[in-house]
Structure formats: structure tokens, C-alpha cells
Amino acid sequence: MQLDAEQLITVLAEKIGNTTPDIGVVGIHTGGVWVADKLAAKIGATRVGRVAVTLHRDDYATRGLHPQKNKTEFGFDVNGQHILLVDDVLQSGRTVRAALNELFDFGRPASVKLAALVDRGGRELPVQADYIAITMPLAGSQKLELTNTGGALRFEILEG
Amino acid sequence: MLTVNPQLTPDKRLRHLLTTEGLPKAIIENILDTADQFVSVGDREVKKVPLLRGKSVFNLFFENSTRTRTTFEIAAKRLSADVINLNINASSTSKGESLVDTIDNLIAMDADMFVVRHAQSGAAHLIAKHVNAVRPNVAVINAGDGRHAHPTQGLLDMYTIRHYKKSFHNLSVAIVGDILHSRVARSGIHALTTLGCPDVRVIGPKTLIPTECERMGVSVHHDMMRGIEGCDVVMMLRLQNERMEGPLLPSAQEFFKSYGLTAEKLARAKPDAIVMHPGPMNRGVEIESTIADGRQAVILPQVTFGIAVRMAVMSMVGAGRGESA
Numbered sequence: 299m300q301l302d303a304e305q306l307i308t309v310l311a312e313k314i315g316n317t318t319p320d321i322g323v324v325g326i327h328t329g330g331v332w333v334a335d336k337l338a339a340k341i342g343a344t345r346v347g348r349v350a351v352t353l354h355r356d357d358y359a360t361r362g363l364h365p366q367k368n369k370t371e372f373g374f375d376v377n378g379q380h381i382l383l384v385d386d387v388l389q390s391g392r393t394v395r396a397a398l399n400e401l402f403d404f405g406r407p408a409s410v411k412l413a414a415l416v417d418r419g420g421r422e423l424p425v426q427a428d429y430i431a432i433t434m435p436l437a438g439s440q441k442l443e444l445t446n447t448g449g450a451l452r453f454e455i456l457e458g
Numbered sequence: 459m460l461t462v463n464p465q466l467t468p469d470k471r472l473r474h475l476l477t478t479e480g481l482p483k484a485i486i487e488n489i490l491d492t493a494d495q496f497v498s499v500g501d502r503e504v505k506k507v508p509l510l511r512g513k514s515v516f517n518l519f520f521e522n523s524t525r526t527r528t529t530f531e532i533a534a535k536r537l538s539a540d541v542i543n544l545n546i547n548a549s550s551t552s553k554g555e556s557l558v559d560t561i562d563n564l565i566a567m568d569a570d571m572f573v574v575r576h577a578q579s580g581a582a583h584l585i586a587k588h589v590n591a592v593r594p595n596v597a598v599i600n601a602g603d604g605r606h607a608h609p610t611q612g613l614l615d616m617y618t619i620r621h622y623k624k625s626f627h628n629l630s631v632a633i634v635g636d637i638l639h640s641r642v643a644r645s646g647i648h649a650l651t652t653l654g655c656p657d658v659r660v661i662g663p664k665t666l667i668p669t670e671c672e673r674m675g676v677s678v679h680h681d682m683m684r685g686i687e688g689c690d691v692v693m694m695l696r697l698q699n700e701r702m703e704g705p706l707l708p709s710a711q712e713f714f715k716s717y718g719l720t721a722e723k724l725a726r727a728k729p730d731a732i733v734m735h736p737g738p739m740n741r742g743v744e745i746e747s748t749i750a751d752g753r754q755a756v757i758l759p760q761v762t763f764g765i766a767v768r769m770a771v772m773s774m775v776g777a778g779r780g781e782s783a
Binding site: 350352353354358359361362363366367369370399402403404405 | 471
């Protein structure tokens with residue numbers, strides 16, 4: 299089955315529909331940031347941020363720190379802000395949990411909604427998205443990866 | 459002598475931080491990149507991340523220190539660790555057995571990490587070897603051992619240089635003053651050469667430069683006006699009177715005249731050269747007051763970056779023991 303990432307972003311934008319223009323669209327590094335940038339443009343949001351979840355990951359004790367240069371940045375004050383959290387793929391829910399913790403280190407948002415391109419099932423935490431472009435259950439051994447080639451987003455399914 | 463490098467795991471990850479000597483370039487760069495992520499933690503509403511939650515960090519200071527101990531404490535607390543500060547008077551403990559006994563007692567109190575400052579070179583190595591044998595999950599960070607090494611200072615200096623100069627490849631760095639007693643200089647030199655800095659100069663009087671210093675890959679200068687010529691970074695060192703045995707210097711005034719950083723001498727360096735000092739500073743001995751407070755000085759940013767670099771090191775040695783243990 300083929301997944302057209304660019305088309306899925308359009309679908310996601312349509313599902314989100316009209317939203318307040320001052321919503322903060324926050325992508326989760328790395329794939330979520332690419333999606334968030336495009337999504338924000340489609341829904342006319344100008345407040346865009348990004349969160350890195352490294353410092354709140356729950357596998358630190360066993361796997362150690364994931365070194366990455368990505369940093370959490372907001373061009374706005376998180377306090378009192380309505381936020382749309384964006385990721386490329388929703389699976390266990392652990393990344394979302396870490397992203398929420400990271401977000402709250404910067405303040406108390408008015409609300410947080412979650413959008414993802416693909417819900418591949420396999421939840422390990424009670425996390426559900428508010429907006430999903432497509433639901434596609436995958437086996438745990440399969441890897442679904444979003445790649446970015448000069449701004450063009452593409453999904454790849456790798457058989458484990 | 460030290461035949462094995464106990465600071466790395468078999469798969470070449472950082473297990474302890476004891477010295478920058480022999481530390482692979484990839485690990486140094488990893489520490490600096492990781493520190494980048496931590497610099498901004500100080501700007502958050504919640505200035506804490508949970509990486510070391512539930513871990514106990516023991517600051518073991520057998521030798522006085524304010525800045526290093528405090529920044530290690532802040533770093534550990536920002537990582538959510540519990541910090542226990544022990545200031546152990548060096549005269550109340552003898553070498554060897556009793557140091558190991560002290561460590562065994564603290565391990566019995568469920569220590570997860572030791573930050574060790576000691577007047578004897580090799581103290582942190584000794585502790586690291588001991589914990590490797592008795593409690594492989596415990597990490598050791600050298601916060602300065604005698605004249606030997608002060609790796610987190612060396613790394614924070616690298617972070618500072620990279621922050622202002624972006625790359626090491628075309629840099630000329632001058633390290634000035636009491637090289638002989640300086641673990642900061644040694645740690646800095648090893649890190650600089652590993653990172654590919656092509657021109658490291660040490661400048662000081664013959665009495666304060668170790669013999670065969672050139673073997674470390676540096677050039678030696680006794681005339682500061684010439685040695686500082688065209689350099690990008692000037693690292694001043696503190697004159698360590700407490701470590702001097704016998705008369706190595708005529709006087710502090712004489713030293714300042716020859717090796718103190720003045721506007722006149724700094725003018726010989728590049729116009730955008732940065733001025734560093736590990737602190738504590740002796741104004742009027744190593745450095746002119748107006749230079750210490752001047753636009754080229756990055757001495758206070760060094761302190762701030764030191765917290766992030768120490769967070770990076772602690773989070774790296776404190777992590778991922780599940781697999782390797």
C-alpha cells in the first residue's frame with residue numbers, strides 16, 4: 299500500500315478545517331516538524347513551534363541519551379496558547395507523552411490537540427489523536443518512516 | 459602508569475569522564491552537541507529535565523572549589539538528581555586505602571555518581587578503577603585532580619571556543635601563564651589537538667612551562683608579545699601560588715609585566731580574538747581589569763556554558779547502563 303505524505307497533509311488540513319488563526323502549530327522533531335510547517339501553511343496558522351522530546355524520553359535509563367541537535371523552540375508564549383501538536387506517525391503514544399511534558403516545561407497552554415498523518419496502532423499509553431489523516435494498522439516489525447528530500451515528504455515502509 | 463582507559467565502555471561510550479587525553483573526537487563532539495540542548499534549559503519556565511530523577515550524585519571535594527562545585531551542583535539539580543555535597547578536608551584523609559574506604563561507604567549509601575575533586579593527580583582514576591571492580595553502575599567524573607586533568611573545564615572551554623569561533627580548523631589558540639601547575643591547560647590542549655586545532659601555543663616563563671611540553675603538540679613561547687601575535691583565542695590561566703614549591707617567580711608584579719594580559723598585548727592578537735579565563739581571576743596579576751571586563755572577554759559565558767557542559771557529561775555517563783551492565 300502506498301502512502302502519499304503530501305496528500306495526507308492536505309487530508310489532515312481538511313479534517314482540521316477552520317481553526318482560530320492564532321493557534322500554535324507545534325511539530326514534534328523530526329518528522330512532525332516537517333508536517334507541521336506544511337500543515338500550518340495550509341490552515342493559515344502563523345504561530346509555529348517545534349518540540350524535541352529527547353530530554354523527556356522514557357527509554358533514557360536503558361538506551362541512554364539520544365544525541366541530536368534539534369531544539370525546542372516557540373516563536374510565542376506557551377502560556378494561555380491553544381496548541382495543535384503535530385506528529386507524522388502515532389504508534390505507542392510515548393513520544394506524545396514526552397512532547398506534552400516538554401511543552402509544559404515552557405508554560406501552561408490553554409489547550410492542546412493532537413494531529414498525526416498516520417495512526418498505525420500499537421498504543422502503549424492512553425493517547426488518542428484529535429485529527430488523523432489515515433488509520434493503517436502495521437505489524438510491530440514494520441517501520442514506517444517519513445523522509446524529507448529537499449522539502450518533498452515521502453513515507454517509506456520498511457519490513458523488519 | 460595508566461595502561462587502560464577506564465573511562466570508556468567496551469563499545470566506546472562514555473562511562474566515566476576522567477581526562478580529555480585519549481578521548482575520541484566523536485565523544486567530545488557528542489558532548490558539545492548534547493550541551494547545546496542543555497544551554498536553553500536555563501531559559502525555561504521549568505529549569506529542570508527528568509533525566510537523572512531518582513539518582514544520587516555525590517560531590518566529593520577533597521580540595522576547595524566554589525565555582526566548579528556549584529556548577530556541578532546546579533547541573534545535577536537541573537537533571538533532577540539528588541545532590542549530596544561532601545567537603546572532605548584533605549588532611550583528614552590519607553591516600554590509598556582510606557580513599558577507597560570512603561568510596562565504599564558512599565556506595566553503600568547507594569551513590570550513582572561521584573564528582574571528584576582531589577589535590578592528588580590520579581585520584582579520580584583510582585576511584586573509577588575501584589568502582590569498575592565493585593559497582594559497575596556507578597559513574598565517576600573528574601572535577602580536577604592535582605596538576606593532571608580538569609576535563610569538564612577543558613570541554614567547557616571547547617564549547618565556548620566553538621560557540622564564538624564555530625570551528626577549530628583554522629584557529630590559533632594561545633594559552634598563557636602557569637602551564638606547569640595547570641590541569642586546565644592540559645585538558646584544554648588535549649581537547650584542542652583532538653578537535654583538529656592546528657595552532658596551539660603555550661606562553662609563559664621557563665619556570666612555569668613543563669619540560670618537553672612540545673610533545674603535547676604545542677609550540678612554546680616565552681615572549682608574550684610575539685606568542686600572542688595573530689591568535690583567535692587567548693586563554694589566560696590562574697597563577698597557582700598554592701601549588702608552587704619554591705621560588706618559581708620573582709613577584710606577581712614582575713609576572714604581570716611579562717605575562718599579564720594588557721590592552722597593549724591583546725592588540726597583537728586578532729581584533730576579534732576572545733579572552734578566556736577559568737577563574738578565579740587574579741586581576742592585575744594575570745589580566746588587566748579593563749580587559750577582564752572588556753568586550754572581548756567571554757569569562758562569564760564560560761561559567762554559564764559550564765553548567766550545560768556538565769549536564770551533558772552527567773547525562774551521558776549516567777545513562778544507558780541497562781544494556782552494558
